[in-house]
Amino acid sequence: MGFADAPEDLLSRLAAIVGERHVLTSDADKDPYLKEPRDLYHGRSPAVLRPGSSAEIADILRLANETGTPVVPQGGNTGLVGGQTPDASGRELLLSTERLDAIRAIDAAGGTIVAEAGVVLERLQEAAAEAGMLFPLSLGAQGSCRIGGNISTNAGGTGVLAYGNTRSLVLGLEVVLPTGEIWDGLRGLLKDNTGYDLKQLFIGAEGTLGIITAAVLKLFPRPRGQAVAFVGLASPEDALKLFRLARDQAGSGLTAFELMPRILIEMLVKHLPGARDPLASPHPWYALVEFSSGRSEADATALVEGTLADGLEQDLLADAAIASSLDQAQQFWRMRHALSEIQKPEGASIKHDVSIPLDAVPDFIARASEAVTRVVPGGRVVGFGHMGDGNIHFNISQSPDMDRQKFLARAPDMHEAVYEVVAALRGSVAAEHGIGRYKRELLTTVKSEIELDLMRRIKQAFDPNNILNPGRIL
Ligand code: ZN
Numbered sequence: 176m177g178f179a180d181a182p183e184d185l186l187s188r189l190a191a192i193v194g195e196r197h198v199l200t201s202d203a204d205k206d207p208y209l210k211e212p213r214d215l216y217h218g219r220s221p222a223v224l225r226p227g228s229s230a231e232i233a234d235i236l237r238l239a240n241e242t243g244t245p246v247v248p249q250g251g252n253t254g255l256v257g258g259q260t261p262d263a264s265g266r267e268l269l270l271s272t273e274r275l276d277a278i279r280a281i282d283a284a285g286g287t288i289v290a291e292a293g294v295v296l297e298r299l300q301e302a303a304a305e306a307g308m309l310f311p312l313s314l315g316a317q318g319s320c321r322i323g324g325n326i327s328t329n330a331g332g333t334g335v336l337a338y339g340n341t342r343s344l345v346l347g348l349e350v351v352l353p354t355g356e357i358w359d360g361l362r363g364l365l366k367d368n369t370g371y372d373l374k375q376l377f378i379g380a381e382g383t384l385g386i387i388t389a390a391v392l393k394l395f396p397r398p399r400g401q402a403v404a405f406v407g408l409a410s411p412e413d414a415l416k417l418f419r420l421a422r423d424q425a426g427s428g429l430t431a432f433e434l435m436p437r438i439l440i441e442m443l444v445k446h447l448p449g450a451r452d453p454l455a456s457p458h459p460w461y462a463l464v465e466f467s468s469g470r471s472e473a474d475a476t477a478l479v480e481g482t483l484a485d486g487l488e489q490d491l492l493a494d495a496a497i498a499s500s501l502d503q504a505q506q507f508w509r510m511r512h513a514l515s516e517i518q519k520p521e522g523a524s525i526k527h528d529v530s531i532p533l534d535a536v537p538d539f540i541a542r543a544s545e546a547v548t549r550v551v552p553g554g555r556v557v558g559f560g561h562m563g564d565g566n567i568h569f570n571i572s573q574s575p576d577m578d579r580q581k582f583l584a585r586a587p588d589m590h591e592a593v594y595e596v597v598a599a600l601r602g603s604v605a606a607e608h609g610i611g612r613y614k615r616e617l618l619t620t621v622k623s624e625i626e627l628d629l630m631r632r633i634k635q636a637f638d639p640n641n642i643l644n645p646g647r648i649l
Contacts, residue, residue, distance in 0.1 A: 185242060186222060189268075192234045197225040197274070208269050211260050212253055212316075213526075216612065218261030220247070220269045227274045229349060229357055229388040235270060236386070237355025239642050246270050247644055248382040250292065250324025253316040255528070256611025258328070258381040258647045267645075272323045275388055281306050286394045287346060287363040292323025292387050299392075308394035311338035315512040323387045329379035331607030333511065336563035337430040337467070338395065340607065341378065347391035348374045353384075353638040363391040376633065381609050382644040384637040398430075400472035402479040403465045403504040406486070407458030407494040411537035414462050414562060417491045418533075421464060421482045422563075428478055431465035432563035433511055434536075438572075439559055443510050446517040450510055454494045462562070463511050514559060518572060523579045524557070525586045527569040527593045530606035536565060539600055546592035547571050551585050566606040569593060590617075610648045618648065 190198045199205050200222050209218040226232045239246045245267040249259040261267035275291040278299070282288070283306040290299055296317040303310035312325060314332030324330075326348070331340045338344065347362040360374055377385050408414050414434050421429045437459055443450040453461070464482070468474035479497055486492045498504035518524050531539045544556045553574040560568040571589060573582040594604050594617070603621075610618050619627065627649075634641075634649055 185238070185244065188238055189222065189224060189235065192238070193224055193226045193231050197227070199223040199225070205269075208249060208252060208271060209261060211255075211257065213255060216257040216260040217263075218247075218267070218269070219263055219265035220261040220267055221265065223269045223271060225271050225274050229275070229351055232270065232272075232351045232386055232388060233355045233357050235268075236351055236353055236643070239268065240354055240640055243640060243642065244268060245642050245645050248272065248323075248327070248386045250321035250327070251295065251316065251319045253320040254324065254328060254611060255526075255608045256605075256613035258609060258611030258644065259324070260612075262612075262646065270386065272321060272386070272388070275323070276321075278302050279389065281394075282363070283308050283394070285363065288392050288394055289361060289363075289389060290322050290392060291389045292321060292326075294322050296320050296322055296325060303394050304397070306394070307397060309397045310344075310392065310394055312341055312344060315515050317512075322390065322392070326378055326387050326390055327380060327382050328609045329607075331561065331564070331566060333431050333433060333561060335561060335566070335607075336432060337427060342375070344393045345374060345378055345390055346393055348377055348387055349389040350377050350385040350387050353640070353643040357388075358385070361389060361391050376637075379609065381611060381647050383634060383648050385643070396469060398467035398475070399470055400468040400475035401430075401465060401504065402472075402475040403463070403498040403507050404479050404483060405453035405496045405507055406462045406464060406483070406492050407454045407456075408460040408462060408492055409458070410460060411540050411562075413491045414460055415534070415537055416489070417462060417464075417482075417486050418562060420485055420489070420491070421466075424482050424485070425466050425478045428466050428468055428475070429464070429563070430467040431463065431561075433463040433560070434562035434567075435461050435463070435511075435514065435559040436557065437461070438555060438557055439514055439517075442517045442521060442557075443513065446520050447510065447513045449506075450513070453496050453507065453510070456494070458493055463507055515568075518557060518570060521555075522573040522575065522577075523582050524573070525554075525571045525583070525589050527567075527590065527597075527604075528606050528608040529567055529569055529593070529597050530603040531565045531567060531597065531600055532602065533562075533565045535600040535602070536562060536567060539567065539596060539602065540569075542599075543569055543593050543596045546596055547589050550588045550592050551577075551582065553577060554582070554589075565602075612647055615646070615648065 311334040
């Protein structure tokens with residue numbers, strides 16, 4: 176019996192599980208959950224469910240599995256590929272993990288924290304800091320994204336260079352399976368070679384194999400010193416050379432290397448309140464570079480000064496500003512984390528989140544820029560990102576005099592042009608935002624038949640009735 180046959184009965188059974196007031200059915204209540212940050216997807220859903228425990232989620236999924244009712248899990252609703260938004264059918268239930276927001280345990284000596292799925296990333300960072308430790312996952316949406324979503328999408332961000340992406344921060348998981356069983360894999364071991372590492376399957380699965388309800392995460396010692404600089408550069412080639420120089424000097428002490436073109440500085444100054452041009456005169460490219468030291472503030476400052484001095488000597492950089500206070504360092508980072516937001520007032524944007532072998536990043540930017548301006552003359556290339564790990568957000572903003580819809584209609588041609596360059600350089604078409612619905616068709620063109628077949632068989636093994644986030648990824 177499908178949901179369409181018995182909505183009232185199903186809704187009352189769901190209310191019996193989570194409580195009447197946690198089944199939202201009015202349009203006003205549901206609306207914030209049914210649209211996403213880019214405004215690309217608007218979903219419909221009979222109800223938004225707000226369970227308060229893993230046991231309630233298990234009961235919901237058991238019922239959904241029995242009745243063949245599709246369920247879409249959602250964390251902070253900050254995903255960028257439509258994975259957390261119900262489709263237009265009006266059949267898919269939305270399950271929000273926001274009420275699972277307890278930090279269950281923190282062990283500074285062991286370097287672990289146990290957090291429920293709905294804990295907001297920033298709160299997790301703060302809890303770690305209060306215990307004198309560092310949780311290094313850091314990204315623009317950290318004030319609203321939730322750790323369950325971060326894990327389900329294997330989020331990247333600005334700390335990947337030094338600490339890896341979310342996958343490398345997860346030691347154990349608690350997951351509710353589509354059949355309603357609960358898997359307690361909340362182990363905090365660094366070494367555990369006991370056969371298949373099942374947690375890895377749920378990380379980056381975008382809620383298609385199970386709903387992550389809690390995780391054991393790795394904490395790191397807090398750096399004793401940090402130094403941040405904004406550097407003015409002539410080209411991505413020079414940025415790459417400076418990156419190598421910085422890494423040679425600092426090793427794992429180089430904790431961020433973010434690249435951005437001049438146009439983003441202009442957008443920042445225009446749209447971000449309080450943002451100032453970081454350097455006295457304009458430069459074609461900029462890098463935000465961060466060094467961390469486990470020893471002292473002076474040690475971090477020596478690393479940044481040494482790198483910049485060598486860069487100047489080798490003619491790699493034109494100008495640089497080292498943050499002179501914690502305040503200024505935070506201001507630099509505030510600018511970096513605002514880069515997605517400040518593109519919005521500039522009109523429509525066609526986006527690509529790609530991964531490129533590090534050495535080929537400058538080549539990619541040159542070739543892809545040329546390719547997209549051939550598709551849409553006048554389109555403004557906004558290519559920026561985590562240069563240190565080869566992840567470029569290659570966006571194209573419409574020109575102000577262009578019609579929004581006409582510009583967006585060229586997206587398929589634009590994508591094709593960019594992904595052709597990505598393929599030629601042996602990169603990936605999805606670096607850190609995932610597949611969702613946005614790149615589902617694209618996935619079939621970049622994965623081999625064997626890979627796709629194995630993925631389908633895994634999905635079938637976990638979710639035989641295809642009720643959990645159906646149509647995402649596969
Ligand atoms: Zn990013």
